[in-house]
Amino acid sequence: MLLAGIIPCVAALFVIVTAYESRAVALRTAEIQNQCTILCNQLNNYQYLQDPSSEVINVSLYQLTNIYSGRVMVIDENLKVVKDTYSLDEGKTDVSENVIRCMRGETPSFYDRENNYIEVTSPIMEPGGNRVIGVMLASVSTDVIEDSIDILYTQGSVIIGIALLLLGVCSVFAADRVVRPLHRITGAIENVNEGYTDDVLHVDTFTETRQMSEAFNKMLGRLKILDESREEFVSNVSHELKTPMTSMKVLADSLLEQDGVPEEMYKEFLGDIAKEIDRENQIITDLLSLVKMDKTGQNINITSVNINDLLEQILKRLKPIAEKKNVEMVMESFRPVTAEIDETKFSLAVSNLVENAIKYNHDDGWVHVSLNADHKYFYIKVEDSGIGIPEKDQAHIFERFYRVDKSHSREIGGTGLGLAIARNAVIVHRGSIRVYSKEGEGTTFTVRIPLIYVAAQEG
Numbered sequence: 024m025l026l027a028g029i030i031p032c033v034a035a036l037f038v039i040v041t042a043y044e045s046r047a048v049a050l051r052t053a054e055i056q057n058q059c060t061i062l063c064n065q066l067n068n069y070q071y072l073q074d075p076s077s078e079v080i081n082v083s084l085y086q087l088t089n090i091y092s093g094r095v096m097v098i099d100e101n102l103k104v105v106k107d108t109y110s111l112d113e114g115k116t117d118v119s120e121n122v123i124r125c126m127r128g129e130t131p132s133f134y135d136r137e138n139n140y141i142e143v144t145s146p147i148m149e150p151g152g153n154r155v156i157g158v159m160l161a162s163v164s165t166d167v168i169e170d171s172i173d174i175l176y177t178q179g180s181v182i183i184g185i186a187l188l189l190l191g192v193c194s195v196f197a198a199d200r201v202v203r204p205l206h207r208i209t210g211a212i213e214n215v216n217e218g219y220t221d222d223v224l225h226v227d228t229f230t231e232t233r234q235m236s237e238a239f240n241k242m243l244g245r246l247k248i249l250d251e252s253r254e255e256f257v258s259n260v261s262h263e264l265k266t267p268m269t270s271m272k273v274l275a276d277s278l279l280e281q282d283g284v285p286e287e288m289y290k291e292f293l294g295d296i297a298k299e300i301d302r303e304n305q306i307i308t309d310l311l312s313l314v315k316m317d318k319t320g321q322n323i324n325i326t327s328v329n330i331n332d333l334l335e336q337i338l339k340r341l342k343p344i345a346e347k348k349n350v351e352m353v354m355e356s357f358r359p360v361t362a363e364i365d366e367t368k369f370s371l372a373v374s375n376l377v378e379n380a381i382k383y384n385h386d387d388g389w390v391h392v393s394l395n396a397d398h399k400y401f402y403i404k405v406e407d408s409g410i411g412i413p414e415k416d417q418a419h420i421f422e423r424f425y426r427v428d429k430s431h432s433r434e435i436g437g438t439g440l441g442l443a444i445a446r447n448a449v450i451v452h453r454g455s456i457r458v459y460s461k462e463g464e465g466t467t468f469t470v471r472i473p474l475i476y477v478a479a480q481e482g
C-alpha cells in the first residue's frame with residue numbers, strides 16, 4: 024500500500040522539478056539575451072569591432088561575465104574573435120554552428136544540461152542598416168538553477184518521506200480501528216462455540232458492524248430458544264416416560280410386600296401393569312414418529328398417491344374405535360385427487376386428526392371428513408361434534424405433550440404428541456394446518472397441501 028503511495032508522489036515531484044527547470048532556463052536565457060542585445064547596440068556606438076579597447080564596453084562585458092559567472096566573446100564579420108573575457112580565444116576564428124546561424128540573422132540559444140551552461144548568441148547589426156556585422160556569444164553557468172533543483176529534490180523527498188510516514192501511521196490506526204470491532208465479533212462467536220451464550224454483542228463502531236452484531240444477537244436469541252425448547256422437550260420426554268414406570272413400580276411393590284395375595288388380585292394388578300406397558304410403548308412409538316418427522320425433508324419418500332383411496336383406508340382402519348362410541352363417520356370427496364406426498368407421514372397426520380375427532384367426541388356423535396382440490400392444493404377438513412377446544416388452548420394444542428385437560432385426557436388415553444406429529448407431517452409437505460373450535464360444540468381441523476411436492480430450499 025505504501026509503495027502505491029510512493030510512486031505517484033515521486034512522479035509528481037519529478038514533473039514539478041522538470042517544469043521548474045525548463046522555466047528557470049527559459050527565464051535565464053531571456054535575461055541574458057536581453058543583456059546581450061543592449062550591449063550589442065552599445066558596441067556599435069563605440070566602433071568596438073574595429074577597436075576593442077573601449078573601457079566602457081569592456082567594463083560592461085566583464086560585469087556581465089561576473090554577474091552570471093560566464094564567458095562573453097565578441098566575434099566580427101570574418102568570424103574572428105575580437106574579445107574574449109577569458110582571453111583564451113582572442114584572435115582565433117570561431118566557426119561554431121550557433122555563431123554561423125547568428126550571422127545569418129537568427130538568434131540561436133542552447134542549454135547544455137550535462138555541463139550546466141546556457142549559450143546565447145546575439146547579432147551585432149550595422150548601424151542604421153540590416154546587415155549583421157558581428158556576433159556576441161555569451162555562455163553562462165546554470166549552477167544556480169542546478170542548486171535550486173537539488174534543493175527542490177531534497178525538500179521534496181523529505182516532504183514525501185514525512186507524508187508516507189504519516190500515511191503509514193494513519194493506515195495502521197485505521198486498520199486497527201476497522202479490525203478491532205471485527206475481533207470483538209469473532210471473539211463473541213468463539214465464546215458461543217465454547218458454550219457461553221449469555222453475552223449480548225454491541226459493536227456499534229460502524230453501521231456494518233452494528234448490523235453484524237444485531238444479526239449475531241438475533242442468531243444467539245434463536246439458538247437460546249432452540250436450546251431451551253430442546254431442554255424442555257428432554258425433560259418432558261423423561262417425565263412422560265417415567266409416569267408409567269412409577270405406576271408399574273407401585274403395582275409391583277404392593278404385590279411383593281404382601282404375603283398370600285389372592286390370585287384375582289395378582290391378575291388385576293398384572294393387568295394394570297400390562298396397560299402401563301402399552302402406554303409406555305405408545306409414547307415411545309409417537310416419539311419415534313415425531314423425531315422422524317424432521318423438517319429438513321431429508322428422509323422423505325415422495326410418491327404419487329390417490330388421496331381419495333388413502334382417506335377411505337384410514338377411516339376404515341379407525342372404524343372400530345368409532346363404533347365403540349357409536350360415532351358416525353362420513354367421508355365426502357368433491358373430486359378425485361392425486362398428489363405427490365410421503366404416504367406414511369401424511370397418513371399419520373390424518374389418522375391423528377380423525378382419531379382425535381373420535382376420542383374427543385360425545386357418544387353418538389359424528390365425524391365428517393371432506394376432500395377438495397384446486398389447481399395447486401388439495402384440502403382436507405376433519406369436522407366433529409365433540410367437546411371442542413377452549414379458545415385459550417387453541418394456540419398450544421400443536422405443542423409437544425400439550426393436552427387441554429390432563430385428568431380427562433388421561434382417562435381417554437393419549438400422549439399429547441398426536442397433533443405435534445400431524446403438524447410436522449404437514450410442514451414436511453410445505454402445507455398448513457389450522458384449527459377452528461368452539462367449546463362444547465365441536466372442532467374443525469383444515470389441512471392444505473400442495474399437489475406437487477416442493478423440496479425445501481437449501482439454506
Ligand SMILES: Nc1ncnc2c1ncn2[C@@H]1O[C@H](COP(=O)(O)OP(=O)(O)O)[C@@H](O)[C@H]1O
Nearest residue numbers: 379380383411426427437438439440441442466
Ligand atoms: N378434535 C378435538 N376436539 C377436542 N379437543 C381436541 C381435539 N383434538 C385435539 N384436542 C385436544 O388437543 C390435545 C392434544 O392433542 P394430541 O396432540 O392429539 O394429543 P392426545 O390426543 O394424545 O392427547 C388433546 O389432549 C385434546 O385436549
Ligand SMILES: [Mg+2]
Nearest residue numbers: 379437441442
Ligand atoms: Mg391425539
